[in-house]
Amino acid sequence: MNWRIREQGFDKDRIAANGNKFMIGNGYMGYRGTMEEFTREELTATTLAGLYDRVDGKWREPVNAPNGLFTVAEYEGTPLGVLSSDAEVLEHEQELDIRQAVHRRVTVFGIPGRAEERRVTVNAERFASAERLNLLAAKISITSSADGELVIRTGIDGEVWDINGPHLEGLAGRQAEGSLLLSGTTQELKVPVAVAEAASYEFDAEAVIEDTATPGLMARELRVPCRAGETYTIYKYVAVFTGLDGAGDPGEAALRLSREAAVLGYEALLREHAAKWEEKWSRADVVIEGDEEAQLALRYSLYQLLIIAPEHSEKLSIPARGLSGQVYKGAVFWDTEMFMLPFFLYSQPEAARNLMMYRVHTLDGARRKAAEYGYEGAFYAWESQESGDDACTLFNVNDVFTGRPMRTYFRDKQVHISADVAYGIWQYYSFTGDGSLLLNGGAETVWECARFFYTYAYFNPGKQRYEILDVTGPDEYHERVNNNAFTNALVKRSLYVALEAMDFLRTNDPQQYEALVKGSAIQPEHIRDLHDRLYVPQPDAETKLIEQFDRYFALEDVPLPELKSRVLNKNEYWGGGNGLATTTQILKQADVVLMLHLFQNQYDRETKKANWEFYEPRTEHGSSLSSCIYALVAADIGSSEWAYPYFLRTATIDLTGDSKQYVGDLYIGGTHPAANGGAWMAAVLGFAGISFDGKTASIKPSMPQKWQAVELSLILRGQSFKVRVMPTGVAVEAGAGNGETVAFKIGTRDIQVAPGETARVDL
Amino acid sequence: MNWRIREQGFDKDRIAANGNKFMIGNGYMGYRGTMEEFTREELTATTLAGLYDRVDGKWREPVNAPNGLFTVAEYEGTPLGVLSSDAEVLEHEQELDIRQAVHRRVTVFGIPGRAEERRVTVNAERFASAERLNLLAAKISITSSADGELVIRTGIDGEVWDINGPHLEGLAGRQAEGSLLLSGTTQELKVPVAVAEAASYEFDAEAVIEDTATPGLMARELRVPCRAGETYTIYKYVAVFTGLDGAGDPGEAALRLSREAAVLGYEALLREHAAKWEEKWSRADVVIEGDEEAQLALRYSLYQLLIIAPEHSEKLSIPARGLSGQVYKGAVFWDTEMFMLPFFLYSQPEAARNLMMYRVHTLDGARRKAAEYGYEGAFYAWESQESGDDACTLFNVNDVFTGRPMRTYFRDKQVHISADVAYGIWQYYSFTGDGSLLLNGGAETVWECARFFYTYAYFNPGKQRYEILDVTGPDEYHERVNNNAFTNALVKRSLYVALEAMDFLRTNDPQQYEALVKGSAIQPEHIRDLHDRLYVPQPDAETKLIEQFDRYFALEDVPLPELKSRVLNKNEYWGGGNGLATTTQILKQADVVLMLHLFQNQYDRETKKANWEFYEPRTEHGSSLSSCIYALVAADIGSSEWAYPYFLRTATIDLTGDSKQYVGDLYIGGTHPAANGGAWMAAVLGFAGISFDGKTASIKPSMPQKWQAVELSLILRGQSFKVRVMPTGVAVEAGAGNGETVAFKIGTRDIQVAPGETARVDL
Known part of the structure; x- marks a missing residue:
């Protein structure tokens, strides 16, 4: 059955990629797919959702908790580790059971130095409990082919991988009733973070707790006189709590949970975890008959979404790199609404609600951003963390030629983000009919977004229409353009949504309605006027082409391979002030074509086809968000053979690890939840042809030939x-x-x- | 008396600079201050006003005519030239008599190879006739200290200096009645260009006309057995005609004029030329008592303007580098209206009229440019040649780090040019009361500019005002800004001008008025509304500062020396996509401060002073247009001691040659007529404090201490x-x-x- 991801053999060049590929998580935290013996050098991380910290004026990023699964072993003085220069790695396998969300590794080490062959096998298994979100559990078994002394050191490693860390200060360890505890507080907001670990084993060993040997390490050392062929197993129960959990003192809560877990025992915890996952899959699974490769890739994509979905909190959303580390500041982008939300809407509306409530909770941040730029209403953060203030800097790419920071306009000009948020909220309401989101801040949010656009928009007196000027659309290689078709279409939609939501509010909560419109110079009739007279670029009568933005067609029409031949430095940024693509028709990712997907009922097949054929060869796919959209629209126009390679590229992005690792000289590796969501979209909305407008579910399949x-x-x-x-x-x-x-x-x-x-x- | 510019000694590193400094001209052509024996290598050029050519898809540039003053001599086989490696330059002086506009050089050569000392003295004098604009005349005298054979080769050198040439094809020579003729046609528009030369001398010589020895050279060789102490003088009468002169066949016209001139003789020609210059100075001269240095520099500045003023044609204006060569494509910029026009308005209104009529004649080019960008009306060329089509490219700076052309927005976004043109036309009308300019296209021009702005402007619904978005103001280091104070103020003024001009037209030529408004969706009341509700950034109530454009104050406030310390390559461009200044408050040249000068009656002294003090330390003066404005406004606020160094820097720019020679890797050397005009403005409008609003002339002196x-x-x-x-x-x-x-x-x-x-x- 197609539920297992496996790699045989150890390749140290794959450490970073496999850290992403084999990660586990439960929405509260992510744990990278590293080996038990790995440390910060190998990018081991327990990334916490929604907890951010800033150190020394560097950019804010998520906090990684101390690593409670840390375990190293020696056999007869030979370190047992895949990176050890003493032991030989005879066999090695890393596996992810995505059905149960369990990570396993088996390594057979050859121990040198004696005439007879000596082998030590390490088996380890772990999961991030779906039932108890603060819990990680692991089972580590060691068997040797000859008698010898085994020394196992296991505990909590406080020296964690950080990009801009260290984030925890005052890191201190202690032990209580057999559990170890390591805790500290974040530097910026002084949020306590605690990791407790209880370990159990049923063999005889001399145990010493050492809390000073290595700074930041709280571990015990077990000396085990081990006998040939016998298996020595340790169970680890690791509890992670922070001051944001509302569970009292995090240290006490962690200690308590680690002990409770130890009492319940590993197998019981695994059973309840697996049951939870069975339930998740019963709602989320998509079975593809006739295509094993697609099946596994799609399931793996869904797995990636399920391990990071914030099912437990409406104050969290999903960052662009999930919980795979600190890349992109752990920030939430438009990706969530546009590429992940559909999967949750169709399969887990409660999680979808949380994603949208996150935007409601960060409305004040969006208001602050709008005010900062002199606008009214809500201008959502391009990179949103817990407060909704924009974590995006004005200089977020370095120029590889001069080493200087380059001014980019992600933060100031991707105004479509506010329309994306409004669109998402209305999608949720349409799909679920659940008006509570609107009543609890959703209507206010979309109203504030509309007010923002009213102050951002301009009226063109010569053409007697409103326009949206000076924006960056999805194609970020072209910054500061006018009348980006995607943006204008989505803004128009968001204005419609605001008017509908305000109508809903007037009927269902007149008091709130009055409070919102009272004292605002911008009234619903203004929004109506903006909506009615807003220019949205339309298909050319003859060619059916929609111009991506004003004067896009006047740009140099250079073939992509030719543009690539102009590259002087492989990490040079194609956008920004002087980027190679900026003066050409080459785009980073689907832009007009994404609009054609979002508003698929408004455009005929001929228009979709003409634009797909025009924009496809001009798209560099410099973003992992691009391919799935080309797949979707290809399927929509009945060309599933065009769609299939784009679907597969999207669905395998985190399996192959073949994605862009650098922009300029900035590392951007990690998982790709938007692509994971995009794979689902391509399969379900594209090939299966499912769509729902809030009233009617439409199914118009357009499947690849081999899909039965x-x-x-x-x-x-x-x-x-x-x-x-x-x-x-x-x-x-x-x-x-x-x-x-x-x-x-x-x-x-x-x-x-x-x-x-x-x-x-x-x- | 302060009428002579002199340099002693020869320095080959000064060849290019002195070519500018010592140039002569008469509005029809410029002749660079090079030596008689120089060729294209030393940038010898006879630059023709208003004749442009394009070769091989390179940019269009003015045409240089063949060099009719070409003369080389040998004494006893030793070439007599300052660059000759055989003769020794014992004495050398180059002089420009700016009162009569005559260039002189004297060189004493030491001839090696004999025991006794042998010296040969070359004296040469030339002028571009102010009476006969197609004529250059020269007198060359040679005296040796010992008997010997002198070989003089003099004629017309067709191998001319070009940036993007050669421009003349089918170059062919012939002789007729003792005159030499060299003619060809331009490559693009096939305009014939002819240079004829007649030479006269009164000594015995063996003369051979050689027209094949060197390609493109039409010359005669004179062998003169010369005697010690005797002077041998040759007079040259060089006539230059082109197909644009309307004088019939240019070759015939040139031959005719060269012969007529020879008959009149050098001294008579010089007398009529000098008389003409006396008249020019009687109107133009500004006497400064008490400051010899300023006196000479200012007169020299006026000389530079007088030699390039198009007194004879209303189809010519003044290019940014005058007639000193082909730099900046020989194009006319806003410099003319803003920096040169005032001098002509006060001293030569007919020349001012020609300058403005040039804009009327190029209105169709401006209409084509507006239409190209989707606007109505007239969007004047940033770089204007004879047709008014924009010669400015979208990529006019090269990135020194990558060698790639850099997208700049001079062409698309310096929309203030259309307002500058309207402003200039109205200045002419106000100064002269001459409505004929308005009736003959001037009113139509300003109306078309207003219509352009109506389609360029946007109405901000949130703020209930019109704004001018996405422009580049005078400070070109900040491209694509919103609500540039200078631009908005000037646009508002141009709208006022359009309304006034249309009123004038309605009264004085109702038929023309009707024709202009008929069928236009844009009517005067629309322009009135735009005028009345156009936002112009105002001084802050407390600080009195006017923000240069929206969010300028949010830019990095870095001291200029610190910014300079960040420079990696001395030729790197500070503006453009990623330029060093773009993200800072450092500006290229006066922007807000220029507005304070133009609208000096609208702002109080406190505001002018606050803004001068704020912007002055932030100004790099990367343009030669900058210093004079700081001088003007400093004088205006009564701080002539602040103004004086800026005045002097402006007035001496072409004397010292200390101006920027490169932008990126583009050579931009040449004369600086805008600075020349700026020097006049600083002295007359600034220190003497003269201004005229069309009704009242105001005089409010603010003179440097030593000026009596x-x-x-x-x-x-x-x-x-x-x-x-x-x-x-x-x-x-x-x-x-x-x-x-x-x-x-x-x-x-x-x-x-x-x-x-x-x-x-x-x-």
């Missing part, structure tokens, strides 16, 4: 469905417990699917 | 005045032939000066 069926669960307006999509027909099974009939349009047929009913439509 | 008096002539609304300005008082003498009384405000006193009257006011 796609099967998945959907939740639409709170109603559950199992859907099986085949080239020849579609079956929709409504949950027996559904409370409503939902309309489906399958191919060209309109049907109603009542609770408990199964509808089958041939195509 | 400034004396000059003025022509205001066609009336002549002689003005003497002293710290203690002012005398105004109205011409006896004046037809009107003109109002003066001297200090705080208002007086009327009737024809023939002299008014004296103590201060």
Whole structure:
């Protein structure tokens, strides 16, 4: 069955890539796929969601907790580690069981120095509990082929990998009732962070707790006289708490949880964890029949989303690199609304709600940003952390030719972010019918975004229309353009959303409505006027092409390979002030084509095809967000053979590790949740052809030839469905417990699917 | 008397600089201050006004005519040239008599190879006739200290200095009635260019005309058995004609003029030339009493303006490098209206009229440019040649770090040029009261500029005002800014001008008025609305500072020396995409301060002083247009001691040759007519404190301490005045032939000066 990711053999050049590929997590924290014996040098990290810190004026980034899984062993004085120069790595396998979200490694070490062959096998397994989010659990077993002394040192390593750290000050260790505790506080906001570890084992050993040997290390040393063929197993129960958890003193909470976990025992914890994952998959899994490669890649993509989804908190969203480390400042971008939200909307609406509530909770930050630039309303952060203030700097790429920081306009000009947020909130409301989001700040949020656009927009007196000027669209290689088609279309949509949301509020919470409009110079009729007279670039009558922005067609039309031949430094940035692409038609990622996906019902096939064919050869795909959109629109126009390679590139991005690692001289490695979400979008919205407008679910498959069926669960307006999509027909099974009939349009047929009913439509 | 510019000794590193410094000209052509024996290698050039050519897709540039003054000599086989490695330069002097506009050189050569000392003295004199604009005349005398054979080769050298040449094809020579003729046609527009030369001498010589010896050279060789102490003199009469002159076949016209000139003879030609210059100076001279250095520098500046003023044609204006070569494409910039026009307005209104009529004649080019960018009306060329189409490229600086052309926004975003043109036209009308300019296209021009701005401007709905977005102001280091104070103020002024001009037209030529407004969606009331609600950044209530553009104050406030310390390559461009200054408050040249000068009556002294003090230390003066403005505003606020060094820097720019020679890796050397005009502005408008609003001439001196008096002539609304300005008082003498009384405000006193009257006011 297609649930396991495996790599055989050890390759030290893959350490960073495999740290991403084999990571585990549970939304509270991510734990990179490193070996037990690894330290900060190998980018070991326990990345905490939503906890940020700033040191010495460098940029803010997420905090990595001390590594409670740290374990090194020696056999007869020979260190057992894949990087050890003494032991020989005879066999090595790293595995991720994505069904249960368990990481395993097996390494067989050859011990030199004697005539007879001596082998020591290390087996380790770990998971980040889906049931107890503060808990990591591990099981480490060691077997040797000959008698000898085994020394195991295991505990909590406080020397963690940081980009701009160290973040924890006053790091101090202690022990209590057999558990170890290492805790400190963040430097900027003084948030305490504590990691406790309880270990259990059932063999005889001489144990010494050493808390001073290495600074920042709180560990115990076990000396085990081990016998040939016998297996020595240690269980580790690692609890991580911070001052943000609301669980009292983090140290005490961690100690308590580590002990409780030890009492429950590893196998019981694994069972409850696995049960939770079974439930997750029952809602999230997408079965592809006839394509094993696509199946595994897609499931792996979903796994990546599931381990970072903030199911437990509406104050968290998903950063652009998930919980795989500190890259991109652990910041939340538009990626969440545009590339991840759809998966959650269809399969886990509660998680989708949390993602959007995160925007409600960060509204004040967006207001501060708008005010900073002289606008009203809410200008959402391009890089959003816990407060919603923008973590994005004005100089976030270095010029490789001069070494100087380069002024870029990500922060100031990607105004579509506020429209993305409004779009996401309305998507949530449409999909779920859950007005509580609107009442609890959602309507206020979209209203504030609309007010922002009213002050950002300009009226062109000569052309008698509103325009959106001086923006950067998804194609970041072209900064500061006017009337970016994507941006204008999305802004127009967000204005519509604001008017609808305000109508909803007037009906359902008139008091809140009054409070919002009172005293504002900008009233709904102003937003209506802006909406009605806002210019959105339209397809040319003849060519059907939509110009990406004003005068884009006047740029140099250079073939991508020729532009590549002009590159002088492989890390040079193609955008910014003087970037190679800026004066050409080459784009970083889908821009017009993304608009054609988002507003697919507003454009005919001919328009979509013409634009796909025009923009595709001009797209560098310098962003991992690009390929899935080309896949989606290709599927939409019935060209699944064009779509398939783009789908596969997206779905395998974190498996192959073949993504851009640098922009200028900035490291940007890590996982790609947006691409993971994009893989789901391509498979489900693209190939299976599913869409939902809040009233009718439409299914219009456009599958790759070898796909025999796609099967998945959907939740639409709170109603559950199992859907099986085949080239020849579609079956929709409504949950027996559904409370409503939902309309489906399958191919060209309109049907109603009542609770408990199964509808089958041939195509 | 302060009328001579001299340099002693020969320094080959000064060849290029002295080519500018010692140039002669007459508005029809410029002739660089090179030696008679120099060729293209030493940048010898006869630059023709208003004739442009393009070769091989390189940029268009002015055409240099063949060099009719070419003369080399040998004495006893030893070449007599300052660069000759055989003859020794014992004495050398180069002189420019700016009163008569005559260039002279004397060189004494030592001839080696014999026991006795042998010296040969070459004396040469030349002028570009102010009476006969197609004529250059020269007198070359040679005297040796010992008998010997002198070989003189003199004629027309067709191998001319070009940046993007050669421009003349089919270059062919012939002789007719003793004159030599060399002619060819331009490559692009096939305009014939002909140079004829007649030579006369009164000594015996064996003469051979050789037209094939050197390609492109049409010359005669004279072998002169010369005797010690005797002087051998040759006179050269060089006529230059092109197909643009409307004088029939240029070759025939040139031959004819060369012969006529020979018949008249050198001394007679010089007399009529000198008489013409006496007349010029009688109107243009500014006498400074008490400061010899300033006197000479200012006169030299006026000389530079007088030799390039297009007195003879309303289809010519003055290029940014005058007629000193092909730099800056021989293009006309805003410099003319803003920095040169004032001198002509006060002293030669007919020349001022020509300058403005040039804009009328190039209106169609400006219309084409507006249409190219999707605007209506007239968007004047940033770099204007004969048709008014923009010669400015989108990539006019090379990046020194990558060698790549750099996208700059001179062409697209310096929209103030259209406002500058409108401002200039209105200045002419106000100064002269001559409505013919308005009736003959001037009103149409300013109306078209206003229509352009109406389509360029945007209305800000949040702030309920019009704004001018995405422009580059005079400070070109900050491209694409919003609401540049200078630009907005000047646009507002140009809208006022358009409304006034249209009123004038409605009264004086209703038919033309109707034709202009008929069928235009943009009517005067739209321009009125734009004018009334256009935002112009105002002084802060507390600090009195005017922000140069939106968010300028948010830029890095780095001291200029610190910014200089960041320079990695001395030729790196500070503006453009990633330039050093772009993210800082450092500016290239006066911007807000220029606005304070142009609209000096709208701002109080406190505001001018606060802004001068703020912007002055932040100004790099990367343009030769900068210093004079700081001088002007310093004088305006009564700080002539601040002003003086800026005045002197401006007035001496072409004397010292200490100006920027490169931008990126582009050579930009040549003369600086804008600075020449700026020197006049600083002295007359600044120190003498003269201004004229079309009704009242105001005189409010603010003189440097050592200046005892400034004396000059003025022509205001066609009336002549002689003005003497002293710290203690002012005398105004109205011409006896004046037809009107003109109002003066001297200090705080208002007086009327009737024809023939002299008014004296103590201060």
